[in-house]
Amino acid sequence: MTADMRRSPGPSPADPRVVGGLDYSIDHHVPGAWHLRLVRSDVAAGRVVDIDTTGVESDVTIITPADVAAYGTFGCQIADQRVLAAEPKFAGDPVVAVVAPTPEAAREAAASIQLDYDEAHGVFNEFEAATASAPLVHTSHASASGDAAYFAMRPLDGTNVCHRFRIRTPELRGYDEPELIRELPPLDDATMSDAFAGSDIVVEETFRTPAAAHVPMEPHATTAQWVDGRLEVITGTQTPFNLRQDLAALFGLDPADVRVVAPAMGGSFGAKTFMRTEAITAVAAAFTGKPVRCVLDRDEVFSEVTRHASTVWMRMGATREGRFVAKQMVAYVNTGAYADCGPGVAQKLGYAGVGPYRFDHVAVDSYCTYTNLPPAGAFRGYGAMQSAWASERLVDMLAGELHIDPVELRRMNLLRDGDAFCTGEIMHDTHFEELLDDAAKAVAWNDGRDGKGVAIILKGMQTPSRAEVAIHALPDGRFEVRSATADMGQGAPEALTRMAADVLGVPPEHIVVPPPDTDLAPYDTRTTSSRSTHMMSRALAAAADDLRANGTVGHGRIVNDGGLDPDTGTGVASSHWHQGAAAAHVDVDDETGIIDVRSLYATSYAGRVVHRAAAELQNEGSMIMSLGTALFEELTYVDGQLVNPNLSEYNIASALDGATIHHRLLETPGAEVHGLGETAVPPVPPALGNAVASLGYHPCRLPMTPERVLASRVHPRQEAP
Amino acid sequence: MSWHMPTTVDEVLRLKASKPDATVVAGGTFLGLVIRQGLLDSDEWISLQNVDELRAFGTAGDLSAGAMVTHRRIETEPAVRRDWPGVAEAFGVVASPRVRNVATIGGVLADADYASDPPAMLVASRAVAEVASVRGMRRVPIEELIVGHYETELDDDEIITRVLVPRPTGSAAYRKLRTRSREDRPAVSVAAVRETGGVRVVVGAVSDRPRHYPDICAEWRPGDEQSTREVAAAYADRIPCLDDGRGSAEYRRQVVSVEVRRALMQVSR
Numbered sequence: 001m002t003a004d005m006r007r008s009p010g011p012s013p014a015d016p017r018v019v020g021g022l023d024y025s026i027d028h029h030v031p032g033a034w035h036l037r038l039v040r041s042d043v044a045a046g047r048v049v050d051i052d053t054t055g056v057e058s059d060v061t062i063i064t065p066a067d068v069a070a071y072g073t074f075g076c077q078i079a080d081q082r083v084l085a086a087e088p089k090f091a092g093d094p095v096v097a098v099v100a101p102t103p104e105a106a107r108e109a110a111a112s113i114q115l116d117y118d119e120a121h122g123v124f125n126e127f128e129a130a131t132a133s134a135p136l137v138h139t140s141h142a143s144a145s146g147d148a149a150y151f152a153m154r155p156l157d158g159t160n161v162c163h164r165f166r167i168r169t170p171e172l173r174g175y176d177e178p179e180l181i182r183e184l185p186p187l188d189d190a191t192m193s194d195a196f197a198g199s200d201i202v203v204e205e206t207f208r209t210p211a212a213a214h215v216p217m218e219p220h221a222t223t224a225q226w227v228d229g230r231l232e233v234i235t236g237t238q239t240p241f242n243l244r245q246d247l248a249a250l251f252g253l254d255p256a257d258v259r260v261v262a263p264a265m266g267g268s269f270g271a272k273t274f275m276r277t278e279a280i281t282a283v284a285a286a287f288t289g290k291p292v293r294c295v296l297d298r299d300e301v302f303s304e305v306t307r308h309a310s311t312v313w314m315r316m317g318a319t320r321e322g323r324f325v326a327k328q329m330v331a332y333v334n335t336g337a338y339a340d341c342g343p344g345v346a347q348k349l350g351y352a353g354v355g356p357y358r359f360d361h362v363a364v365d366s367y368c369t370y371t372n373l374p375p376a377g378a379f380r381g382y383g384a385m386q387s388a389w390a391s392e393r394l395v396d397m398l399a400g401e402l403h404i405d406p407v408e409l410r411r412m413n414l415l416r417d418g419d420a421f422c423t424g425e426i427m428h429d430t431h432f433e434e435l436l437d438d439a440a441k442a443v444a445w446n447d448g449r450d451g452k453g454v455a456i457i458l459k460g461m462q463t464p465s466r467a468e469v470a471i472h473a474l475p476d477g478r479f480e481v482r483s484a485t486a487d488m489g490q491g492a493p494e495a496l497t498r499m500a501a502d503v504l505g506v507p508p509e510h511i512v513v514p515p516p517d518t519d520l521a522p523y524d525t526r527t528t529s530s531r532s533t534h535m536m537s538r539a540l541a542a543a544a545d546d547l548r549a550n551g552t553v554g555h556g557r558i559v560n561d562g563g564l565d566p567d568t569g570t571g572v573a574s575s576h577w578h579q580g581a582a583a584a585h586v587d588v589d590d591e592t593g594i595i596d597v598r599s600l601y602a603t604s605y606a607g608r609v610v611h612r613a614a615a616e617l618q619n620e621g622s623m624i625m626s627l628g629t630a631l632f633e634e635l636t637y638v639d640g641q642l643v644n645p646n647l648s649e650y651n652i653a654s655a656l657d658g659a660t661i662h663h664r665l666l667e668t669p670g671a672e673v674h675g676l677g678e679t680a681v682p683p684v685p686p687a688l689g690n691a692v693a694s695l696g697y698h699p700c701r702l703p704m705t706p707e708r709v710l711a712s713r714v715h716p717r718q719e720a721p
Numbered sequence: 722m723s724w725h726m727p728t729t730v731d732e733v734l735r736l737k738a739s740k741p742d743a744t745v746v747a748g749g750t751f752l753g754l755v756i757r758q759g760l761l762d763s764d765e766w767i768s769l770q771n772v773d774e775l776r777a778f779g780t781a782g783d784l785s786a787g788a789m790v791t792h793r794r795i796e797t798e799p800a801v802r803r804d805w806p807g808v809a810e811a812f813g814v815v816a817s818p819r820v821r822n823v824a825t826i827g828g829v830l831a832d833a834d835y836a837s838d839p840p841a842m843l844v845a846s847r848a849v850a851e852v853a854s855v856r857g858m859r860r861v862p863i864e865e866l867i868v869g870h871y872e873t874e875l876d877d878d879e880i881i882t883r884v885l886v887p888r889p890t891g892s893a894a895y896r897k898l899r900t901r902s903r904e905d906r907p908a909v910s911v912a913a914v915r916e917t918g919g920v921r922v923v924v925g926a927v928s929d930r931p932r933h934y935p936d937i938c939a940e941w942r943p944g945d946e947q948s949t950r951e952v953a954a955a956y957a958d959r960i961p962c963l964d965d966g967r968g969s970a971e972y973r974r975q976v977v978s979v980e981v982r983r984a985l986m987q988v989s990r
């Protein structure tokens with residue numbers, strides 16, 4: 001790393017993203033393209049019995065479920081989705097597609113189509129969905145075969161559970177246990193009684209997190225066309241190669257006959273992962289023989305994919321001296337009508353909920369359950385937020401019972417280098433203690449604890465994963481870096497430029513980074529889980545070596561093995577760990593329940609920073625997003641109907657809300673590059689929750705609206721003077 | 722679809738008389754949302770952007786603001802901040818500077834949204850709207866102008882041309898309680914304005930229109946804690962509160978009594 005690269009001034013005034021010069025996928029207009037609109041189900045569950053299209057003009061192409069019946073099912077981890085739904089499974093499920101020469105004509109045609117349903121009972125809550133009497137959203141479970149199904153699925157047939165992830169540390173294995181825990185087990189339950197036997201104090205609680213929206217500024221925008229029998233898709237996506245594979249499977253093509261181009265995205269936060277509007281747009285292009293463009297409206301974006309609502313029940317036992325003995329967790333993870341990557345989220349939620357601590361015994365059951373809500377998928381924090389909310393609030397409850405300082409209690413039990421995590425993997429490169437101390441110091445922990453809270457988390461990176469990059473020496477002396485790493489505003493091209501310049505020993509102006517194009521770039525797992533800068537830093541070093549050895553093109557390829565056994569949780573959860581802490585200092589108005597955030601701090605382990613300004617923005621962005629999660633963001637459904645699909649009714653944090661945040665990137669000389677795109681997401685809600693709890697409240701449910709805060713008051717309110 | 726750009730009030734009134742269904746556009750911040758959400762569509766639009774008369778502004782006697790005066794102007798104008806601090810405050814806490822730079826005093830009164838800030842303060846301040854049509858001009862107290870959810874007592878051919886706010890004789894307080902983002906609309910708002918011999922307390926954002934109960938206000942004894950609590954409790958009791966994403970009716974009822982009490986304590990000083 002050269003000194004220059006570290007003194008980064010941030011985006012220059014000529015940065016195309018800043019001056020409006022960047023072409024997002026919504027800006028890509030293919031000449032002659034027709035326009036797609038979707039007619040969506042009004043009911044959350046049922047069957048379409050009639051599609052009345054008599055009001056539609058003759059030059060509009062109408063595509064119904066019957067027209068696409070020949071196409072199979074798809075889905076990144078479970079093949080449970082169809083191009084159009086004859087049996088809609090959530091309010092908003094696309095039933096009919098119309099394709100017209102202009103956007104207005106398409107809109108008009110879609111509005112004139114009438115659907116008639118045979119409505120069925122739906123189930124909406126993740127916990128209720130796992131009960132025996134719940135209506136089944138899908139009658140069978142078929143695991144997907146693509147790269148994104150990177151572990152064995154454990155669907156529980158005859159239930160709404162499409163994946164069960166378990167952790168059982170060695171002494172808890174071999175018991176005869178029910179397939180599905182539908183009632184939270186009592187402490188004297190045979191399986192667990194031994195685990196908690198050594199505990200003097202046991203605490204338990206149920207914690208809830210609602211569905212939430214990603215709110216990317218740019219909606220989903222896709223253009224598809226067929227060129228000489230090949231499918232070409234221009235779309236904002238974090239997953240170009242997964243998409244290529246899934247589209248190829250859908251059309252029975254060789255993956256090489258599908259081209260995915262992923263221009264810069266105007267934000268994603270997980271919303272543009274795996275197959276979204278690409279399948280129906282490609283089908284529509286096949287039907288019409290024309291390029292077809294599909295751009296979602298804001299209200300549609302709210303139901304395209306959401307964050308997993310979850311109910312997390314957790315129990316922790318410790319000795320009187322404060323040594324953690326055992327942890328048990330049962331999580332119900334609401335993946336909505338289609339699994340998407342919910343199984344992966346349930347898994348990561350499962351082990352992240354253990355937290356960065358040593359335990360003698362750990363038992364985790366994390367159930368990914370179908371409901372009749374919009375599908376939930378990747379969301380910045382990827383399940384770790386939901387379980388860290390539970391786990392870090394519970395640590396403070398335990399500290400209260402033990403009369404031990406919450407920071408001290410954490411410090412006593414933190415994972416350190418050489419300790420085994422609950423998965424059996426041996427921890428390395430751990431910085432938890434430093435992060436904890438830093439967070440505590442930021443709120444002057446030792447000068448009085450009222451209104452203060454801390455939280456500390458670990459979060460895994462996509463494992464196994466594979467990254468490849470090619471460096472082409474151009475005739476003019478510059479170097480083109482071809483990779484599938486997508487730009488969603490996190491500054492990926494800039495980071496690639498800096499890292500490539502560094503390994504090649506040339507100035508950054510000599511580096512060119514085109515957007516991902518699967519025809520040109522080598523394979524990459526995907527741009528998720530804060531993995532890209534980390535993985536690409538290593539792949540680029542290998543590619544530069546190869547280039548020096550071989551002339552004009554250098555290839556770099558990095559493969560991380562690992563993965564977890566879904567029944568015991570044994571294996572390698574993450575090849576490197578995202579480590580972060582947060583601290584908050586709040587006032588609570590005890591008559592209105594309003595939380596005033598006096599200060600909010602997050603500290604994330606960065607290893608080695610590649611681009612300081614961009615890295616800081618990632619940390620700040622994570623905090624601001626999570627502040628909304630903590631205080632007010634919630635998708636509200638009534639009988640499966642979303643009642644706040646707009647930004648008046650669904651607030652996100654504003655500049656004023658973020659006025660009191662500050663943060664740090666913890667660096668270590670000579671360390672590896674660490675992902676940091678979401679490290680500050682999970683610790684923020686529990687830090688705030690613990691701060692609120694220190695003032696005599698017991699918040700268990702996100703967001704902590706003023707109303708809920710008042711209702712969670714532990715001691716009766718003193719009449720104010 | 723046609724878009725009219727008149728330059729005088731007379732022209733606006735003639736247009737409005739001939740096309741009573743036409744939609745008047747001021748700052749467009751409210752209209753933009755309802756059109757986007759498919760709640761409103763119109764074939765005829767009358768923009769007030771080029772009607773300079775509607776931007777007239779004066780503070781010599783009453784505060785006099787043409788219908789097209791922006792929230793930002795009212796918030797920042799030094800004379801308003803000095804002589805009508807409560808009014809400046811109520812306009813200054815609306816949304817964000819981006820919205821306040823274009824939203825207008827005419828628009829916020831005509832849209833009659835229950836969750837707006839300025840109306841409660843304007844009612845408490847005895848503000849009056851001048852309402853004009855080809856038939857003539859009349860003065861309507863804001864208290865009577867807003868009659869319900871998104872409902873005013875304007876006739877189809879009328880527009881608001883000007884708002885007059887008398888010079889305050891006592892102190893004023895405006896309290897905005899937000900339950901979500903700091904740019905959100907109020908969940909509960911309370912305006913309290915002292916005047917000779919009493920106080921006008923108006924509660925906004927909790928029911929279909931700003932609520933003012935002179936009989937309850939008459940019971941208030943400045944600085945007296947007991948009567949302050951009683952007035953606050955009586956407001957909470959009498960207002961039919963609504964439920965929405967910002968808070969339940971029950972929460973609002975509870976907070977109304979807190980915030981009315983606090984507003985009254987503020988104007989006691």
Ligand SMILES: Cc1cc2nc3c(=O)[nH]c(=O)nc-3n(C[C@H](O)[C@H](O)[C@H](O)COP(=O)(O)OP(=O)(O)OC[C@H]3O[C@@H](n4cnc5c(N)ncnc54)[C@H](O)[C@@H]3O)c2cc1C
Pocket residue numbers: 744745746747748749750751752753754788789814815816817820823824825826827828829830831832836837838839879880881882904905906907
């Ligand atoms: C993001 C956002 C946040 C907001 N937050 C708040 C908030 O916190 N507090 C708050 O109080 N408000 C808030 N608002 C509402 C905002 O203040 C109103 O939208 C605004 O005051 C309306 O004024 P306008 O000039 O834009 O009206 P327009 O949108 O142009 O018009 C509004 C309505 O009034 C009619 N109209 C306009 N002028 C006249 C006239 N002179 N005579 C007769 N009819 C007329 C129009 O036909 C239309 O029906 C928010 C709005 C947005 C977009």
